[in-house]
Amino acid sequence: MISVSEARAIILANAAPCESETVELRAALGRALREDVRAFRAQPPFRASAMDGYALRASDTPGVLRMIGEAGAGRAFGRQLREGECARIFTGAPLPAGADSVLIQEDAVRDGELVTSLAVELGRHVRSAGVDFAADEVLLRAGAVLDAHAIALAAAAGKASLKISLKPRVAVLSGGNELVAPGQQPGDDQIFDSMGVGIAALAEQWGANATRIGPLADDAQEIAEAIAAAIPEHDLTIVVGGASVGDHDHARPAVRELGGELFFEKVAMRPGKPTWLARVGGRLILGLPGNPASAFVCARLFLRPLLDQMCSRDPGASTRTLKARVRTTLSANGARETYMRAVLETDETGQTWALAPARQDSSLLSVFANAQALIVRAPDAAEAPAGAIVDVLPR
Numbered sequence: 001m002i003s004v005s006e007a008r009a010i011i012l013a014n015a016a017p018c019e020s021e022t023v024e025l026r027a028a029l030g031r032a033l034r035e036d037v038r039a040f041r042a043q044p045p046f047r048a049s050a051m052d053g054y055a056l057r058a059s060d061t062p063g064v065l066r067m068i069g070e071a072g073a074g075r076a077f078g079r080q081l082r083e084g085e086c087a088r089i090f091t092g093a094p095l096p097a098g099a100d101s102v103l104i105q106e107d108a109v110r111d112g113e114l115v116t117s118l119a120v121e122l123g124r125h126v127r128s129a130g131v132d133f134a135a136d137e138v139l140l141r142a143g144a145v146l147d148a149h150a151i152a153l154a155a156a157a158g159k160a161s162l163k164i165s166l167k168p169r170v171a172v173l174s175g176g177n178e179l180v181a182p183g184q185q186p187g188d189d190q191i192f193d194s195m196g197v198g199i200a201a202l203a204e205q206w207g208a209n210a211t212r213i214g215p216l217a218d219d220a221q222e223i224a225e226a227i228a229a230a231i232p233e234h235d236l237t238i239v240v241g242g243a244s245v246g247d248h249d250h251a252r253p254a255v256r257e258l259g260g261e262l263f264f265e266k267v268a269m270r271p272g273k274p275t276w277l278a279r280v281g282g283r284l285i286l287g288l289p290g291n292p293a294s295a296f297v298c299a300r301l302f303l304r305p306l307l308d309q310m311c312s313r314d315p316g317a318s319t320r321t322l323k324a325r326v327r328t329t330l331s332a333n334g335a336r337e338t339y340m341r342a343v344l345e346t347d348e349t350g351q352t353w354a355l356a357p358a359r360q361d362s363s364l365l366s367v368f369a370n371a372q373a374l375i376v377r378a379p380d381a382a383e384a385p386a387g388a389i390v391d392v393l394p395r
């Protein structure tokens with residue numbers, strides 16, 4: 001069995017970034033940038049006033065100055081200020097040539113065209129040209145995920161459109177004779193297909209366009225046909241369930257029937273051991289165990305970085321852990337890396353505590369849905385007494 005980090009390395013070694021597209025600025029929100037964004041020109045492009053007041057020469061102060069005109073935002077004052085002169089100025093307006101400082105209007109005494117000024121420090125209330133950024137400066141790097149602030153920066157750089165990653169097209173197949181789609185009438189021996197829906201939702205949360213397929217019957221032929229049909233239309237196919245060794249676990253046999261190449265079929269982790277990865281017709285197929293907590297843990301550990309890589313985001317960023325103290329003692333771990341569902345709390349000192357509910361069975365969706373994090377227990381980790389610091393991964 002391979003380790004979690006080995007499995008992730010194999011996944012990333014076999015995943016390529018999706019194509020890119022160019023879209024209007026606001027349509028790029030939440031997407032990964034595929035080009036560096038450089039400033040069209042410096043910001044501000046001119047020396048600007050930071051206050052409403054009077055533009056003047058500091059060397060003329062203290063004293064009485066003659067106001068010779070006005071500079072407004074978007075309306076530069078064309079003339080040169082000479083000794084003893086000042087110009088009315090407003091926030092954001094270009095400083096007139098010859099001026100070097102601004103007297104804030106609250107500190108001025110005005111009488112018609114005469115302005116009495118206190119001593120003004122040289123450069124006071126002046127924003128120098130390029131104080132925010134210089135012309136041609138790289139403001140955003142390829143790979144950045146574009147939030148509202150980044151979109152504003154691109155707009156300030158003069159960009160009207162951006163080159164971004166296409167959303168990976170992801171097919172999510174679920175299968176099992178016990179499954180019925182939400183909204184359908186279940187038989188007495190059936191349950192609702194929560195994880196086909198859940199994994200598709202996660203894929204979309206992480207930047208993909210997901211298509212739901214299923215629930216399929218426990219039938220190797222039907223599963224093979226569904227995979228074969230999904231492959232040409234999708235960059236990635238995910239199969240939820242049917243991953244284990246039972247007589248009705250048909251996912252991997254279906255992949256073999258299609259002539260697929262299996263990279264791994266088990267990972268030394270708990271939950272999530274029966275996770276697998278294959279390639280069929282040049283496209284990756286990720287197999288997740290059907291138990292809800294197993295599927296969610298494996299999606300978090302493998303699907304998230306895989307989608308990051310496909311979207312040209314940093315695939316390493318999402319799997320970095322944080323530190324927290326455990327509320328209750330955790331027993332020594334076995335040989336498999338273990339991911340325990342945990343509720344996070346922050347106390348009045350700012351310390352984060354992780355509370356692992358006693359019920360950790362991998363079938364418990366409600367426990368997972370109410371957790372905020374996973375406590376990571378290394379293989380063969382010793383008992384962690386209450387208060388010990390552990391690694392946690394935000395869910």
Ligand SMILES: Nc1nc2c(c(=O)[nH]1)N[C@H]1C(S)=C(S)[C@@H](COP(=O)(O)OP(=O)(O)OC[C@H]3O[C@@H](n4cnc5c(N)ncnc54)[C@H](O)[C@@H]3O)O[C@H]1N2
Nearest residue numbers: 174176193194195196241242243244249273289290291294
């Ligand atoms: N003899 C062994 N049995 C099992 C092993 C093993 O190593 N030897 N591994 C166990 C582990 S660990 C897990 S995890 C599960 C994985 O099972 P599968 O991926 O084959 O999934 P299923 O058998 O189809 O279902 C398991 C469980 O999850 C429920 N399920 C499945 N799909 C969904 C869905 N879309 N929505 C909601 N619930 C789903 C299903 O009803 C089962 O209860 O195998 C163990 N067995």
Ligand code: MOO
Nearest residue numbers: 271272273294362
């Ligand atoms: O690994 Mo299974 O995922 O323990 O329940």
